[in-house]
Amino acid sequence: MKLHEKILTHYLSCTSPVDKEGYLYKKKERNASYQRRWFVLKANLLFYQERPADRHLQGVIVLEGCAVRRSESDGQFALSLAFEGTGLKTYRFAAVDRQTQESWVKALLSASHCYLSLLVRDLERQYDEAKQQQSSAGSHHRSSVGALKQSPPTSVFLPAPGPAAAVRETRSFSASAVLQAPSTATRVAAKKSPKLWPRRNALVTPLNGPAPSYGEWPLVGFDSLEEFSKLHDYYGQEVRKAREDWLSGRRAREEGDLIDLG
Amino acid sequence: MRFNEKELVSLSRQPSEMAAELGMRGPKKGDVVKKRLVKLVVNFLFYFRTDEEEPIGALLLEQCRVEREDSQSFSITFLDEAERKYLFECDSEEQCGEWMDSIIKASYEFMRKNLIFYRTEIHRLTGKDPLEQYGISDETRFQVSNGLQLAPSATSSL
Numbered sequence A: 001m002k003l004h005e006k007i008l009t010h011y012l013s014c015t016s017p018v019d020k021e022g023y024l025y026k027k028k029e030r031n032a033s034y035q036r037r038w039f040v041l042k043a044n045l046l047f048y049q050e051r052p053a054d055r056h057l058q059g060v061i062v063l064e065g066c067a068v069r070r071s072e073s074d075g076q077f078a079l080s081l082a083f084e085g086t087g088l089k090t091y092r093f094a095a096v097d098r099q100t101q102e103s104w105v106k107a108l109l110s111a112s113h114c115y116l117s118l119l120v121r122d123l124e125r126q127y128d129e130a131k132q133q134q135s136s137a138g139s140h141h142r143s144s145v146g147a148l149k150q151s152p153p154t155s156v157f158l159p160a161p162g163p164a165a166a167v168r169e170t171r172s173f174s175a176s177a178v179l180q181a182p183s184t185a186t187r188v189a190a191k192k193s194p195k196l197w198p199r200r201n202a203l204v205t206p207l208n209g210p211a212p213s214y215g216e217w218p219l220v221g222f223d224s225l226e227e228f229s230k231l232h233d234y235y236g237q238e239v240r241k242a243r244e245d246w247l248s249g250r251r252a253r254e255e256g257d258l259i260d261l262g
Numbered sequence B: 001m002r003f004n005e006k007e008l009v010s011l012s013r014q015p016s017e018m019a020a021e022l023g024m025r026g027p028k029k030g031d032v033v034k035k036r037l038v039k040l041v042v043n044f045l046f047y048f049r050t051d052e053e054e055p056i057g058a059l060l061l062e063q064c065r066v067e068r069e070d071s072q073s074f075s076i077t078f079l080d081e082a083e084r085k086y087l088f089e090c091d092s093e094e095q096c097g098e099w100m101d102s103i104i105k106a107s108y109e110f111m112r113k114n115l116i117f118y119r120t121e122i123h124r125l126t127g128k129d130p131l132e133q134y135g136i137s138d139e140t141r142f143q144v145s146n147g148l149q150l151a152p153s154a155t156s157s158l
Helices: A003-013 A098-109 A113-136 A180-191 A222-261 B006-011 B093-104 B108-126
Strands: A020-027 A032-044 A043-048 A059-062 A064-069 A078-083 A091-094 A172-174 B021-027 B034-041 B044-048 B057-060 B064-072 B073-078 B085-089
Touching: A003 A043, A003 A222, A003 B057, A003 B073, A020 A098, A059 B006, A064 A098, A078 A098, A098 B044, A113 B108, B006 B034, B006 B044, B021 B093, B034 B085, B064 B093, B073 B093, B093 B108
Parallel strands: none
Antiparallel strands: A020 A032, A020 A091, A032 A043, A043 A059, A064 A078, A078 A091, A172 B064, B021 B034, B021 B085, B034 B044, B044 B057, B064 B073, B073 B085
């Protein structure tokens, strides 16, 4: 299959911000050795190259359909990307310290398109609710002046024009520049929800249980709020555990120091 | 550049609402319209020869321009280069509109902008940062804009 690489490299170098970058050790598949690589995470794409200044990109990993895990069994500060499905890879990495490991795990957990789409749907629902509550409180605001509940008007900076100002061009849309009015998005979502998004979500699988076999991911009666909370809980468990382990590790080291001084 | 091909092919096989046989013409001079199974999965547009299991190719739908060409066809231009303009012929005006809409909304950057908009508005309307409950308020990818911060409120900060 041909992946049009220039589109990816162009996207990497364009003005939208990078989500995370830094050194990680990547485990080679054949022997068990690790090679230090510079990783750049943008959207659901994880690029890597030998050094940050290199013009040549060595590779990219598309982050859909994989489980992100701390994997201490692989070694200290290790993490992995396990793609779910027969014959699919698991990428293994190691960070230099706990903080780097935790930070990468967290960033990779929220990197997928599926995750973002669930999150956006959830926030869209919260936004509609908040607007309804506001209008039932008896005030109608079209500008960005704050609601009655807040005293100073909050100045809001948006990178793109707000919905009132968004102009729907009849001939062309620029995917990178036009922010659609939320009411339009709601209408479309209501018309197609939940089918607008892929019905099988590879990431709504419990991290701590056996992965369902490929093709069996359930998404019957898809409810964005319910699903996102579940998703958040699954990932939250991993992050919480990482934090707890790190904290208990730190405490243990401190106690050790006290004993040494005593 | 290496990429996780097997995994991407596996992704292309996931069920998708937007999958149809369209006429597709590549960007190069001399390219003709060919019947292809075109499938939108996350922010990738895969295209297959009809009845083949593995896609011929995958196009990342970021930094691209989607334009109506005529009543039943649209184009996608990458890198702002005419040499990278793909044409798609649909069966109806309605189908054409649906595809254009879906492709635009599938872009990660488009979704990110929506997220930031909702986050900002919810904070303005309720005083709360909706990302706090998910523990992702400080993730770089969800920040409001290029380092610019909202005026901090008493209850939360973005």
